[in-house]
Amino acid sequence: MGRIIELDYSTVVKIAAGEVIDRPASVVRELLDNAIDAQADWITIYISNGGKSYIEVSDNGIGMDKEDLLLCIKNHTTSKIKSFDDLENLKTLGFRGEALSSIAEVSKLKIISKAKDSNTAFSLYSEGGNIIEVKETSRDAGTKVIVEDLFFNLPAREKFLGSATTELKLIEKEITKKALPFFNVGFEFYSDGKRKFVNPKRKSCLERIYDFFPDVVEDLLLIERIEKDFSFTGYISKPNFIRPNRLYEYFFVNQRPVEWKSFYYVIQNVYGEILPKGYFPAVFIYLSINPSLVDVNVHPMKKEVKFKDEQKVIKSLIESMQEVLNIGNVYNAGEKLEFTPYEKKISEAIRDYFVNSQDKSRPDFSKINATYNNYRIKEETLFSLNTEKTNQQKSLSSLRYVGIAFNTYIILEDEDILYLVDQHAAHERINYEKFKKVYSQKVLSSVNLLVPVKVDVPYVVLDDFLANLSILKGCGFDIEHFGQNTFVVRSAPAFVDYEMVGEVILGFIESLEERKSNVSDFLDESIRQMACKASIKAGNRINENEVKALLSELENTPNNLTCPHGRPIIVSFSRNDLAKLFKRTGF
Ligand SMILES: Nc1ncnc2c1ncn2[C@@H]1O[C@H](COP(=O)(O)OP(=O)(O)OP(=O)(O)O)[C@@H](O)[C@H]1O
Numbered sequence: 001m002g003r004i005i006e007l008d009y010s011t012v013v014k015i016a017a018g019e020v021i022d023r024p025a026s027v028v029r030e031l032l033d034n035a036i037d038a039q040a041d042w043i044t045i046y047i048s049n050g051g052k053s054y055i056e057v058s059d060n061g062i063g064m065d066k067e068d069l070l071l072c073i074k075n076h077t078t079s080k081i082k083s084f085d086d087l088e089n090l091k092t093l094g095f096r097g098e099a100l101s102s103i104a105e106v107s108k109l110k111i112i113s114k115a116k117d118s119n120t121a122f123s124l125y126s127e128g129g130n131i132i133e134v135k136e137t138s139r140d141a142g143t144k145v146i147v148e149d150l151f152f153n154l155p156a157r158e159k160f161l162g163s164a165t166t167e168l169k170l171i172e173k174e175i176t177k178k179a180l181p182f183f184n185v186g187f188e189f190y191s192d193g194k195r196k197f198v199n200p201k202r203k204s205c206l207e208r209i210y211d212f213f214p215d216v217v218e219d220l221l222l223i224e225r226i227e228k229d230f231s232f233t234g235y236i237s238k239p240n241f242i243r244p245n246r247l248y249e250y251f252f253v254n255q256r257p258v259e260w261k262s263f264y265y266v267i268q269n270v271y272g273e274i275l276p277k278g279y280f281p282a283v284f285i286y287l288s289i290n291p292s293l294v295d296v297n298v299h300p301m302k303k304e305v306k307f308k309d310e311q312k313v314i315k316s317l318i319e320s321m322q323e324v325l326n327i328g329n330v331y332n333a334g335e336k337l338e339f340t341p342y343e344k345k346i347s348e349a350i351r352d353y354f355v356n357s358q359d360k361s362r363p364d365f366s367k368i369n370a371t372y373n374n375y376r377i378k379e380e381t382l383f384s385l386n387t388e389k390t391n392q393q394k395s396l397s398s399l400r401y402v403g404i405a406f407n408t409y410i411i412l413e414d415e416d417i418l419y420l421v422d423q424h425a426a427h428e429r430i431n432y433e434k435f436k437k438v439y440s441q442k443v444l445s446s447v448n449l450l451v452p453v454k455v456d457v458p459y460v461v462l463d464d465f466l467a468n469l470s471i472l473k474g475c476g477f478d479i480e481h482f483g484q485n486t487f488v489v490r491s492a493p494a495f496v497d498y499e500m501v502g503e504v505i506l507g508f509i510e511s512l513e514e515r516k517s518n519v520s521d522f523l524d525e526s527i528r529q530m531a532c533k534a535s536i537k538a539g540n541r542i543n544e545n546e547v548k549a550l551l552s553e554l555e556n557t558p559n560n561l562t563c564p565h566g567r568p569i570i571v572s573f574s575r576n577d578l579a580k581l582f583k584r585t586g587f
């Protein structure tokens with residue numbers, strides 16, 4: 001007897017549904033697609049228990065009449081294409097006519113809809129794909145879809161879902177991916193009865209980026225290009241903005257968020273040389289292309305696309321990004337950003353403060369002469385490329401200051417050895433040890449900020465941020481919740497440069513985003529991240545006096561061999577090493 005059997009219908013549809021709907025976030029993705037395709041300009045999303053128990057998406061779009069309502073949960077029913085050829089001219093996000101039927105198969109589904117031109121609303125209720133009830137009801141024009149008990153009939157799938165927090169984060173990511181390109185649609189999101197955000201309709205993608213990523217907007221540069229077959233606009237970050245993850249990289253093709261492998265290649269190609277290893281920029285690209293030149297039908301969840309001529313897109317993106325990053329002074333290039341009156345007031349106050357006061361923000365550099373001569377380090381504590389070590393003790397104060405290479409490496413020499421000190425790594429270690437001391441010994445070193453610093457926390461980590469405020473407080477920050485996702489820092493440790501306060505808090509936010517499960521690890525990681533942000537960057541110009549102050553502090557800092565990430569702070573070359581490099585003989 002043969003081994004092959006024909007699967008029964010209910011198994012087939014469940015397998016097919018699994019290709020489209022694998023977790024609550026996929027439900028949200030599909031329902032948002034439908035609402036946007038229905039021309040809604042306001043979408044409200046409610047979920048509970050990370051979407052595992054309840055998901056509701058309401059829109060004010062064109063709605064459905066009774067006939068369409070009955071059809072929409074059947075497989076392969078769509079109003080968006082009539083034949084495969086229509087994909088050549090696709091203007092909607094959906095086209096397969098399978099999303100609602102897949103959701104219906106694995107949940108208890110209720111759809112209430114009223115077509116724009118109708119006087120009556122209808123509601124439909126189904127369980128596991130079987131229609132239980134259809135009735136007349138009332139609501140404004142538009143559609144509300146409620147998905148309850150997802151996977152109630154697929155316990156194996158349900159078991160593999162993450163915690164409510166994990167699923168919530170994935171849902172937030174899906175909403176972000178839709179809200180960024182559809183900036184002219186308002187999005188409102190509630191989870192477990194709490195309002196997560198209300199992002200009204202915006203006039204530009206930049207305004208929308210600000211809704212979700214307020215910390216990056218000031219560091220963005222505009223890129224735009226029109227080619228024969230496609231065009232794009234977007235924003236990319238200046239090299240001073242770095243993140244240890246790819247949470248700020250988005251690529252949209254005809255407003256569809258896609259994961260395109262070559263996008264990561266483009267970013268690596270442009271930023272690979274200018275950002276430290278393991279760090280990423282912010283890149284938001286909105287590409288428009290004739291639908292006939294891109295295949296959107298290559299992935300069950302429509303996450304990927306295939307370009308007819310991918311090389312052209314890659315080349316154009318790389319060129320335009322390089323152009324914007326290279327022209328003139330990167331820090332002034334780009335579009336002029338608009339700020340709210342409140343932000344303008346704050347930034348003017350900050351500017352006035354700095355004009356009228358003497359750089360008090362770098363208190364560590366003011367004690368230069370007092371401590372510089374004390375700087376002594378043992379040669380064996382230096383990370384050295386030398387093979388021939390002398391046993392002599394070296395004092396940094398006896399070394400001649402030669403200069404700074406690439407605004408990054410402090411060059412020092414004595415008669416036999418050339419030393420390079422990484423200014424960022426050195427400062428990072430100093431700050432890390434200081435934060436640790438403040439935290440563990442409860443050393444009070446805070447100063448009141450004349451002008452408080454406002455920080456907008458991304459909604460994705462807002463709950464985590466609130467739950468971990470005690471770490472920031474323990475590190476010497478007086479920080480107050482101002483409402484929604486806004487916080488105000490009123491005082492900060494004296495050793496943190498005023499201009500860096502916002503950055504340091506963002507460093508803390510990044511460590512929340514990258515959070516390790518182990519709590520003591522998290523504390524250390526967040527402190528490391530904050531120390532990094534509080535430090536002079538590679539590429540920042542510092543003067544000789546500041547160099548001396550930095551080195552003297554380094555001497556008095558424990559563990560001064562490496563930065564908190566384990567990279568060396570100092571390397572040295574002997575006269576002999578250099579002679580060998582130049583193939584001189586007799587040394
Ligand atoms: N929110 C909505 N407002 C108005 N009509 C809707 C809405 N949601 C679904 N529909 C109708 O139901 C049909 C089926 O929706 P479904 O999501 O299953 O398929 P699709 O969007 O056409 O294609 P895909 O499977 O690629 O998403 C849609 O084509 C549309 O006509």
Ligand SMILES: [Mg+2]
Pocket residue numbers: 030033034094095099100
């Ligand atoms: Mg759809």
